[in-house]
Amino acid sequence: MTGFAVQEAIIKACEQSLEAYGIESLPGSAGEVTVHEDIKDLCKGYKLGNDVAFTATYRGKFDASVHPPKGSSTEVSSSKDVVVDVEVVVE
Numbered sequence: 001m002t003g004f005a006v007q008e009a010i011i012k013a014c015e016q017s018l019e020a021y022g023i024e025s026l027p028g029s030a031g032e033v034t035v036h037e038d039i040k041d042l043c044k045g046y047k048l049g050n051d052v053a054f055t056a057t058y059r060g061k062f063d064a065s066v067h068p069p070k071g072s073s074t075e076v077s078s079s080k081d082v083v084v085d086v087e088v089v090v091e
Helices: 002-020 039-044
Strands: 023-025 054-062 083-090
Touching: 002 023, 002 039, 002 054
Parallel strands: none
Antiparallel strands: 023 054, 054 083
16 A cells, blocks of 8 residues: 555656646657656655655656747747656655
8 A cells, every 4th residue: 555655646746847847748658757766665664754755757848838939929839849858856
């Protein structure tokens, strides 16, 4: 049960980091999240009320509604998406 709760918390933290920086996840396997720690090891040291530190990497693109293209504040062009690599470190 702890493993599931920790996994859900990590997913939620990654989703919040996307929203905080105006980034959309990429569809399919291109938008996969890679957690660099072993979830089982994180759970072994977990105690209720303590923070869980982890590092995750995923790819996304800037959300055009949050980051309009340069040179125009109203026009949105999807002909050239900007893809960014994101590394999240939560402590």
